[in-house]
Amino acid sequence: MSDISKTFVLGGDLTVNRLGFGAMRIVGEGIWGEPKDPENSKKVVRRAVELGVNFIDTADSYGPAVSERLIGEALVPCPKDVVVATKGGLTRQGPNKWAPVGRPEYLIQELEMSLRYLKKEAIQLWQLHRIDPKTPVEESLGAMKEMQKQGKIHHIGLSEVKVPEIERARKVVEIVSVQNKYNVGDRAHDDVVDYCEKHGIAFIPWFPVAAGKLVQPGGALDAAAKKHGIAVSQLCLAWLLHRSPVILPIPGTSSVEHLEENMKAADVQLTDAEWAEIETAAA
Numbered sequence: 001m002s003d004i005s006k007t008f009v010l011g012g013d014l015t016v017n018r019l020g021f022g023a024m025r026i027v028g029e030g031i032w033g034e035p036k037d038p039e040n041s042k043k044v045v046r047r048a049v050e051l052g053v054n055f056i057d058t059a060d061s062y063g064p065a066v067s068e069r070l071i072g073e074a075l076v077p078c079p080k081d082v083v084v085a086t087k088g089g090l091t092r093q094g095p096n097k098w099a100p101v102g103r104p105e106y107l108i109q110e111l112e113m114s115l116r117y118l119k120k121e122a123i124q125l126w127q128l129h130r131i132d133p134k135t136p137v138e139e140s141l142g143a144m145k146e147m148q149k150q151g152k153i154h155h156i157g158l159s160e161v162k163v164p165e166i167e168r169a170r171k172v173v174e175i176v177s178v179q180n181k182y183n184v185g186d187r188a189h190d191d192v193v194d195y196c197e198k199h200g201i202a203f204i205p206w207f208p209v210a211a212g213k214l215v216q217p218g219g220a221l222d223a224a225a226k227k228h229g230i231a232v233s234q235l236c237l238a239w240l241l242h243r244s245p246v247i248l249p250i251p252g253t254s255s256v257e258h259l260e261e262n263m264k265a266a267d268v269q270l271t272d273a274e275w276a277e278i279e280t281a282a283a
Contacts, residue, residue, distance in 0.1 A: 005245050010202050011155040011176035014083050018241060019266045020055035021048040022252035027066040030095025034066055042074035047256050049082060051263045057250045059087035059129055060110045068117035085125035086114050087159055102132030104143030111147055127157035127179060141172040163195050177202040184239045184282045185210030197246045208249045209236040220281035230268055237265035242275055
């Protein structure tokens with residue numbers, strides 16, 4: 001990592017360590033309800049901060065409300081250098097069920113509840129979780145721009161969008177981050193990564209660790225990880241850090257042990273030729 005920056009300046013004024021923590025897995029099964037051991041979930045959050053994580057990503061729909069509440073309770077008071085990003089715009093109908101709602105009044109309500117659960121006066125990074133096909137994005141983001149003017153939001157980002165949607169959104173408000181599904185085995189959003197790098201926008205990959213045959217025993221990534229004496233998850237996260245300086249991986253877990261393993265990915269160093277070999281194997 002000697003030639004790879006370990007930090008990124010989000011929105012021009014928030015310096016964060018690039019390897020963050022995603023708080024989707026600290027809630028119940030199906031991202032629904034309370035976790036089996038709430039105290040363990042809070043322990044994981046606090047341990048992440050102890051390990052140097054100062055970028056935590058959550059959403060009001062994780063639980064719903066559970067993830068935000070647990071983070072708020074775990075980090076009291078929240079260290080000044082820790083950026084907690086959240087999202088709004090997805091409703092829940094049960095375990096693993098999601099539906100976008102981008103009506104201005106609903107997004108504002110979600111924001112107010114996020115502030116309450118996270119015990120904050122302002123959200124450092126608020127992201128539109130999904131663009132609602134029933135509501136023009138200009139209306140959704142226009143409402144949040146007003147919340148930004150009121151000081152309740154510092155920066156605004158998007159989630160699961162394509163380049164034309166980013167450009168449309170940027171006509172309404174400054175966009176400082178984009179969060180899309182992306183990993184070494186799923187590079188469908190390569191063009192979005194390149195766009196973000198060109199414009200200095202943070203790219204936050206969800207599902208950052210590849211799955212399926214690639215990671216199974218004997219699979220391409222499993223073999224590469226064993227060759228370098230590291231875990232597959234560490235290999236996947238290290239590749240993301242190598243892929244672009246604007247990428248902020250946010251691996252999630254409900255295990256302190258797994259968290260500590262993930263954080264070691266920042267120290268993985270491979271040559272460009274080795275990374276190219278892994279990319280080819282994962283294609």
